[in-house]
Amino acid sequence: xxxxxxxxxxxxxxxxxxxxxxxxxxxxxxxxxxxxxxxxxxxxxxxxxxxxxxxxxxxxxxxxxxxxxxxxxxxxxxxxxxxxxxxxxxxxxxxxxxxxxxxxxxxxxxxxxxxxxxxxxxxxxxxxxxxxxxxxxxxxxxxxxxxxxxxxxxxxxxxxxxxxxxxxxxxxxxxxxxxxxxxxxxxxxxxxxxxxxxxxxxxxxxxxxxxxxxxxxxxxxxxxxxxxxxxxxxxxxxxxxxxxxxxxxxxxxxxxxxxxxxxxxxxxxxxxxxxxxxxxxxxxxxxxxxxxxxxxxxxxxxx
Ligand code: G1P
Numbered sequence: 327x328x329x330x331x332x333x334x335x336x337x338x339x340x341x342x343x344x345x346x347x348x349x350x351x352x353x354x355x356x357x358x359x360x361x362x363x364x365x366x367x368x369x370x371x372x373x374x375x376x377x378x379x380x381x382x383x384x385x386x387x388x389x390x391x392x393x394x395x396x397x398x399x400x401x402x403x404x405x406x407x408x409x410x411x412x413x414x415x416x417x418x419x420x421x422x423x424x425x426x427x428x429x430x431x432x433x434x435x436x437x438x439x440x441x442x443x444x445x446x447x448x449x450x451x452x453x454x455x456x457x458x459x460x461x462x463x464x465x466x467x468x469x470x471x472x473x474x475x476x477x478x479x480x481x482x483x484x485x486x487x488x489x490x491x492x493x494x495x496x497x498x499x500x501x502x503x504x505x506x507x508x509x510x511x512x513x514x515x516x517x518x519x520x521x522x523x524x525x526x527x528x529x530x531x532x533x534x535x536x537x538x539x540x541x542x543x544x545x546x547x548x549x550x551x552x553x554x555x556x557x558x559x560x561x562x563x564x565x566x567x568x569x570x571x572x573x574x575x576x577x578x579x580x581x582x583x584x585x586x587x588x589x590x591x592x593x594x595x596x597x598x599x600x601x602x603x604x605x606x607x608x609x610x611x612x613x614x615x616x617x618x619x620x621x622x623x624x625x626x627x628x629x
Contacts, residue, residue, distance in 0.1 A: 350364070463548075550570055
């Protein structure tokens, strides 16, 4: 018998563990990603993955497991100490730079596991079974940078405390885009919160049960691992996390949280560009000059 019926996110449970799948090839960003992971692409002055790790830290997460694959060593090096570089900076008295790079390696405990074959998001999450070891946990997809007044995962934790169960983050998308997302169906139980009755991975617009799309944030319970193991490959021939969550209904409650904030899909060129511009405009030391540059450029275009 599967164990998941008995396990729910209990009231006031804090999520201490997070899984970040980073095995994807990043083909939508070629040639940028030919020799570097998409997660390491710059967004203003940090690699994209750092925003996601910092969101997890802000939500109280104490360690993360990255599910990696071929060509992702740069991520491990980034979160590791760089002993030679630290010595060099210290020797030259560049203490600000030294502290800046030490801060990154001291951010959080990071563990790594490899997904040996690209079998889909569900299969990537399955690699986290031993790490998760019985606790409720978060999943953050590194393609999605979410900028908002409160970190998205914190908003989801608040939902989990009021409505014990698993939680997925959702946003409204245009109908014609449903085939790019997991889509939920549910009934509203509080402003911006749905009790989910169905999840479908990337439905055609005509078959989509709503326009509420899952974005890359989940609070899951360990029963998901049994569910994934019993999930047949679905959309694109891959084992889909959405299908495994659907299989746990109705025994395990699932809530959808329409987060407050803007989500940037940095896995495509436009999303990466928008994230860079929007997040730079929030930085006081960059905003003034960038604003000027943007308005000058727009003026020139319309001359
Ligand atoms: C994955 C999930 C999908 C979700 C999306 C959000 O799809 O399978 O349900 O809506 O992330 O970014 P992917 O974009 O990896 O194909």
